[in-house]
Amino acid sequence: MESSRRQIEVMANLLGSNDVQAEVNRAHFRKHHCLAINVMGSPGAGKTSLLEKSLPHLCADLQVGVIEGDIFTSKDADRIAVYQVPVIQINTGGDCHLDSKMISKVLPEFDWKAMDLMVIENVGNLVCPADFDLGEAFRVIVLSIVEGDDKPAKYPVIFRNAKAVVLNKMDLEALTDVNMENMKHDILAINPDIQIFEVSCRNGNGLQAWISWLSQEVKGYQENMI
């Protein structure tokens, strides 16, 4: 009992400290009229692919920056750098999630004069990142439908505080046993206000609705600042 109580206390301290820095980060993004989003999902859900497909459209009329979170390697940042956007790779070196202090350390690396949108791609993990506020304006979950329709009910916490969920790999729907109605029903049961997008990063279907929505969110955020 003693050791588990100590674990809980320390976890509470860590979260408290994380939340303080997250508010500092949030104030930074607000000051620069930059919408920051925290993109989370399992390994291989398609977080980086969604970014690759969205960046050419988003960059047509927005300044976009990217923070890539991974345990090891710069594979994701290398993929994003091709699109000529400023990108910083954070390697957690073992940690299963990004935290607000990691974010604060890389903020000085960007030019904030005209930044409209900062996309933070978290470590691939459907559990732990949900506990760590990074200072984002809102969260987006990417879920590969190939993971199965039972995933929202089994991993509800991460869906609870998200503004949108992008259901990816829809091109594979007919080749899996996924029941899309069950999946969407369970997501809305956890979070009735969540926006749901059904897309295929592979064939491009559904991406326009997601991109338009995100662009509108940036504009709405910036109009509220004036």
Add this chain to the structure above:
Amino acid sequence: MESSRRQIEVMANLLGSNDVQAEVNRAHFRKHHCLAINVMGSPGAGKTSLLEKSLPHLCADLQVGVIEGDIFTSKDADRIAVYQVPVIQINTGGDCHLDSKMISKVLPEFDWKAMDLMVIENVGNLVCPADFDLGEAFRVIVLSIVEGDDKPAKYPVIFRNAKAVVLNKMDLEALTDVNMENMKHDILAINPDIQIFEVSCRNGNGLQAWISWLSQEVKGYQENMI
């Protein structure tokens, strides 16, 4: 610095305490000549599907028990119970991994007189479960090839101490951009001794090699006990 040092100390304490209980669990399995395996992988990799497809064959000449680890719901245990094997669901209630104390609590629920194989299916997570020894004889990773060939290099820790990796959803290979040679090369670079199985739980291809190998592992383990 102070808070991060304290975090590391407490993590070390937690792991120390986990390792002590893991050895007690391992002694329990040994005493009962029961091979225990810890099955890990991302959400939706196909851990439960692999079990569903393997159990009818394994149960032909082995007594098998299953421990299902999930954050919430008993969906996986419900799927396994259909196969008439003893199964216990552990709900971690938020924790992103099983630990050895959770396992020790459910061991008295099984009849150990003739148990040959205990399959422990961990929480869907390619990161955190790797840090927690449950007392298993060895670890098996299930990786959906749809997650992409970059996953072993990005999440190397979990592959490092595993005895086998089951590459699942091979039926979808032609419909994805996965490069199987790269994936296998990176797995073997991390762990040259790992057994690799390429399977499709959906169409059954490749399952026989995995099932035969696992049956032989049980027999080898039991022969070493005599």
